Amino acid sequence: MKIRQFALHLILLIGAFTSLAPFIWMAFASFKGFPEVVSSPRLLPLVWTLDGYREILSRVGFLMAFRNSALIAIPGTATVVLGSTATGYVLAKYQFPGKEVLFRLLLSTMMVPFTVVIIPLFITMKDLGLIDKLEGILITSLCSTFGIFLMRQTIETIPNDYIDAARIDGASELWILHQVIFPLVHSAMATLAVLTFLGQWDSYLWPSVLLKTTDHQTLPIIIASMRSLFATRYNIWSAGSMLTVIPVMVLFTLAQRYFVEGLALTGLKG
Amino acid sequence: MIKILRRPQFRFGLVVLVPILAWYILFSFRPIVLSFRMAIVDYDLLDPISSPFVGLAHFKALLFTEYQLFWTAVINSFSYALYISLGVPLALVFAYCLANITRGRNKYQWALFLPVVVSMAAIALLFRFMMTANGILNCLLKAGGLPPSRWLAGPESALPSIALVSLWKGLGGNIVILAAGLLSIPMELYDAAKVDGANGWQTFWKITLPLLSHTLKLVIILATIGALQAYTSAIILTGGGPAGATYMISQFIVEEAFANLRFGLASSVAFVLFAVILLITLMQFRLMRTKWEY
Numbered sequence: 149m150k151i152r153q154f155a156l157h158l159i160l161l162i163g164a165f166t167s168l169a170p171f172i173w174m175a176f177a178s179f180k181g182f183p184e185v186v187s188s189p190r191l192l193p194l195v196w197t198l199d200g201y202r203e204i205l206s207r208v209g210f211l212m213a214f215r216n217s218a219l220i221a222i223p224g225t226a227t228v229v230l231g232s233t234a235t236g237y238v239l240a241k242y243q244f245p246g247k248e249v250l251f252r253l254l255l256s257t258m259m260v261p262f263t264v265v266i267i268p269l270f271i272t273m274k275d276l277g278l279i280d281k282l283e284g285i286l287i288t289s290l291c292s293t294f295g296i297f298l299m300r301q302t303i304e305t306i307p308n309d310y311i312d313a314a315r316i317d318g319a320s321e322l323w324i325l326h327q328v329i330f331p332l333v334h335s336a337m338a339t340l341a342v343l344t345f346l347g348q349w350d351s352y353l354w355p356s357v358l359l360k361t362t363d364h365q366t367l368p369i370i371i372a373s374m375r376s377l378f379a380t381r382y383n384i385w386s387a388g389s390m391l392t393v394i395p396v397m398v399l400f401t402l403a404q405r406y407f408v409e410g411l412a413l414t415g416l417k418g
Numbered sequence: 419m420i421k422i423l424r425r426p427q428f429r430f431g432l433v434v435l436v437p438i439l440a441w442y443i444l445f446s447f448r449p450i451v452l453s454f455r456m457a458i459v460d461y462d463l464l465d466p467i468s469s470p471f472v473g474l475a476h477f478k479a480l481l482f483t484e485y486q487l488f489w490t491a492v493i494n495s496f497s498y499a500l501y502i503s504l505g506v507p508l509a510l511v512f513a514y515c516l517a518n519i520t521r522g523r524n525k526y527q528w529a530l531f532l533p534v535v536v537s538m539a540a541i542a543l544l545f546r547f548m549m550t551a552n553g554i555l556n557c558l559l560k561a562g563g564l565p566p567s568r569w570l571a572g573p574e575s576a577l578p579s580i581a582l583v584s585l586w587k588g589l590g591g592n593i594v595i596l597a598a599g600l601l602s603i604p605m606e607l608y609d610a611a612k613v614d615g616a617n618g619w620q621t622f623w624k625i626t627l628p629l630l631s632h633t634l635k636l637v638i639i640l641a642t643i644g645a646l647q648a649y650t651s652a653i654i655l656t657g658g659g660p661a662g663a664t665y666m667i668s669q670f671i672v673e674e675a676f677a678n679l680r681f682g683l684a685s686s687v688a689f690v691l692f693a694v695i696l697l698i699t700l701m702q703f704r705l706m707r708t709k710w711e712y
Contacts, residue, residue, distance in 0.1 A: 164530060254442065263687075265445075290441060291438060385546075
């Protein structure tokens, strides 16, 4: 039994190391100077320097992109989480004709690749005057079918008695959502929040099509543009990547406790 | 029993559903319909309403004319999806370990899941620099006595290299879902098997795998669908090169649409991709349907 546990831990340690090693490499590379980062395979910098960070922050509108990404991801995530929970509640606990059809109709859009809608969406944005505007990205990320699905599946497991009891006591629907539903599904909400934030923070295809001028670009686009702008300046790449991944890493670490529970739920209910 | 909605519920339901539906109509249903129309008309940018109907002409053009690039993209996308699905057994190994350890599960989960949550753009940049000719990965190969790889620069190695990056990034998600599936299998079944004298291997094939099939199916479908739609990884790692070795379907669609302005062709390829995804999902559900349940 002891030997078996040891073997399992060993395999997992190898996996965990493989997961973390590139980040460790990146973290140290971001503190190296340019000549060193291209020539030496050493992990630790010989000379510690902040040059990479200094250059990335001063040269490519990086801070602007950081702000733009936050302006999309924070309100987008809040809307998706609240909207999905409310919709999930209605679709799980209300009885009305056509409910199943509606749910299936919404779900079916999950199968549609984004490339199917990208051209009409671009034309719609043109009609709305939202080309090259952050609002154009934000407005298209206000709903999440996955979110509605996840929240409906989760809320369905809540016994009806809880809701009925609140209704008999004269609670409003908004109060029930806020005081009964939210506390019972917070781990699913946290999962959805992390996944949505990540998705919007990381989104590349749609912003790269819609946002054209540097001032309006988001982090992933700026990051991608560093390939040619700073060819082989790997210390600057690493610094930029570090600044991009740290917010999400922090968010994930804070929410991890709920997160894994919630994610497991999505898999099992599939 | 159908409960009739009382007034406050009716109002609340309306307030929630109407905006959601409006959003879906505007940003999902309508674009899907418009895209379908683009695929069957000769789309006129200046006067879209009177675009002439051409039926399946775009699809025929794809199949029978000289779109070499389209077939390159199709072959690359399928090879890539195949590479990615090879990661599922690996995820199962880790999930099995994760489900069977007695302590420290959360810490391993954190580490294994970290690559999943970070930006693909940043990861792609990181690997681009680790995969250079004298980069750290080649240094490691050399230290292990192996010949260096050309990684992203070699026409043979570029696509597997991108798949490796995506596998590294995506494995944790599959592991966590599979581990949860494993943990949900009732202990009594294992106890019963032990009483009947089954060995570990038999238990795995006769109890674990069948009971996990639902979760496994989901993981395989998600991995395949994701792989067929891959865009960011290849764009940032190689831009489709070298010599089209990593040119995939999504890149073909985006370039046809926004570089060559051939909306009709781009839309028809997108619908082909959609059809393939639907087909694969249905097939995998059918192939792996269990004939019995515990």
